[in-house]
Amino acid sequence: MTSGSPVTFWYGCNVLRHGDIIHSCLDILRALGYDPSPVGGPDYCCGTVKDANQTTAGGMATRTVGRLNQRAAPVIAWCPSCHSHMHDFMEKGNDRQFDMTYLVDLLHASRDKLAPLLVHLVPMRVMLHKHIGFNELVPVNRMVPELLSMIPGVEVVDGDYLAPGYMCASFAILPKALDDIHANTVRAAKASGADAVVTTFHQCYREIVGLDAAGATAVYNYIQLLARSMGLPYEDEYKAWKRAGDGATQLIGAERIAKVGIEFYERAVLPELKKRPNLSK
């Protein structure tokens, strides 16, 4: 039973790869005095992935705005794609009846409440993995380093690299550009003396954590470092699976794989976990 202020935590779709991030966000929101109800996955998709079919995209937007309206609570968005798609398109074609903010915005505005919760030392020199885009909507490239600087032991160093786009997942279909992002991220981390690269978005984490698996640099999401400093217990299983490659099958275990189906796991899940960045440049 909680007496916090009810909010809807709209986490998006692909962050479902990272249960630790979702669980940590919920615990952080509770610690800040909210009572978050998480919603996401394909049934709450914003429709941004359906550029090639605007009838489908429009239907998804109408359904999701309607469902969020029914919840009658302010919405805190996690996903930058969902957040920008709501502002750019979804609310233009539907009547949004809820207030909405982005998690980084809320955490940054709650620094006075967040600071006393960050009690555990996290000795680490970190460089934020930054993109050019999205910052006009939420200045994450300024806010996230300010949040990270509140963690005891964390030193934030400036990297000299700003990746194009607004997040890494868009580059899955542009391999040369993604190779450049990987190479420049490693170069900038080394040049800045960082122990680790920290991402703001899960879409970047999914791609950049491959650098960790390849031994090029340690990689975290900013929520994972806040959670660690708060003493939250969630394990980053995605990173463990990614590092393990083929060994992920053993880590995940037959019981969980059976829920997915072994054929689908081997065809569509395991290749992602085995994929490594091209660092040959």
Next chain:
Amino acid sequence: MSDRPVIGQRLKEFQQSEIERILGACTQCGKCFEVCPMAQYSKAPAADGKAVVPGVLAVLRGEAGSPEALGWIGVCTRSGVCVPACPENVDPKMMMRLARMTALGGRELPKQIDVKQDPDYFNRVRAFAKLQLTDDELKEWT
């Protein structure tokens, strides 16, 4: 005739009104292309933005885009540096987004670019959810 609303009709009307605004405001100066950090990755690189932007506007009108315009549309990843670069407040990021939707065939016009679709996209999301969340969380959170 049915009274049922057409799916996504208001969104389509918004998109059409944005297209008309953009077509009316853009002077084809090419500044948006010149500042774009992704132009270098185009399949049909161009040296001059003035030669590329007319092809983007053609796509928005439902006409065939030039190879240079389609190449640029195919690599737009929404960096947004084009927005402050535009002297006419066209919002080239919106221009490129709508051009991409159109060129992909998303606005019921002929497809002009082919971007590899991931047929497992949502099923992969669902699979990772099953690996990461409990049955109760799956039921209540997704």
